[in-house]
Amino acid sequence: QQQVKQSPQSLIVQKGGISIINCAYENTAFDYFPWYQQFPGKGPALLIAIRPDVSEKKEGRFTISFNKSAKQFSLHIMDSQPGDSATYFCAAKEETSGSRLTFGEGTQLTVNP
Amino acid sequence: DTAVSQTPKYLVTQMGNDKSIKCEQNLGHDTMYWYKQDSKKFLKIMFSYNNKELIINETVPNRFSPKSPDKAHLNLHINSLELGDSAVYFCASSLSGPDTQYFGPGTRLTVL
Numbered sequence: 001q002q003q004v005k006q007s008p009q010s011l012i013v014q015k016g017g018i019s020i021i022n023c024a025y026e027n028t029a030f031d032y033f034p035w036y037q038q039f040p041g042k043g044p045a046l047l048i049a050i051r052p053d054v055s056e057k058k059e060g061r062f063t064i065s066f067n068k069s070a071k072q073f074s075l076h077i078m079d080s081q082p083g084d085s086a087t088y089f090c091a092a093k094e095e096t097s098g099s100r101l102t103f104g105e106g107t108q109l110t111v112n113p
Numbered sequence: 114d115t116a117v118s119q120t121p122k123y124l125v126t127q128m129g130n131d132k133s134i135k136c137e138q139n140l141g142h143d144t145m146y147w148y149k150q151d152s153k154k155f156l157k158i159m160f161s162y163n164n165k166e167l168i169i170n171e172t173v174p175n176r177f178s179p180k181s182p183d184k185a186h187l188n189l190h191i192n193s194l195e196l197g198d199s200a201v202y203f204c205a206s207s208l209s210g211p212d213t214q215y216f217g218p219g220t221r222l223t224v225l
Contacts, residue, residue, distance in 0.1 A: 044203070
């Protein structure tokens with residue numbers, strides 16, 4: 001059972017455009033929602049994360065929007081650049097599960113110059 | 114300064130062989146993990162150790178056996194390798210309180 005569903009599977013955006021990746025979760029006990037970025041041949045790296053007590057978190061060009069009632073959260077990349085081309089994973093964790101992260105299926109983002 | 118390192122980076126072997134992947138972290142973390150990333154890039158946790166104690170053991174064949182000699186190391190031994198074991202295996206580490214997991218560069222395992 002996939003507890004975190006991510007869409008789209010792939011996304012192509014022009015340079016300067018906005019990239020939007022969406023995730024939906026089922027487990028209402030999840031209380032930490034990170035996004036990881038993975039470049040080819042590298043391990044995933046934490047990009048930005050949010051807790052459900054806020055509806056939005058922004059770091060530079062990257063923003064997480066969180067909708068607790070809809071059990072959805074999304075990553076927005078403003079002014080997308082070719083260097084942003086990577087695979088993006090949303091994830092979720094509940095404190096009682098210890099350190100277990102449940103990942104979404106991943107989104108392959110391509111930013112064309 | 115390498116935070117989480119894995120060896121080897123590539124591993125090509127025949128079906129039925131036994132192989133090991135090593136992982137080391139120099140971040141002072143107390144929790145370490147093994148993930149499997151399949152050809153569709155789906156990341157799934159396999160094991161987690163906290164202070165050398167197994168705390169997460171997903172539904173993984175018994176052929177996979179993690180070993181943690183100390184808090185800074187978590188090795189993965191795989192017996193009787195099968196074609197379906199071909200994947201990229203990632204080691205990661207974190208502190209048990211804070212949430213950020215730091216991933217290693219991955220080991221691409223190819224079973225022929």
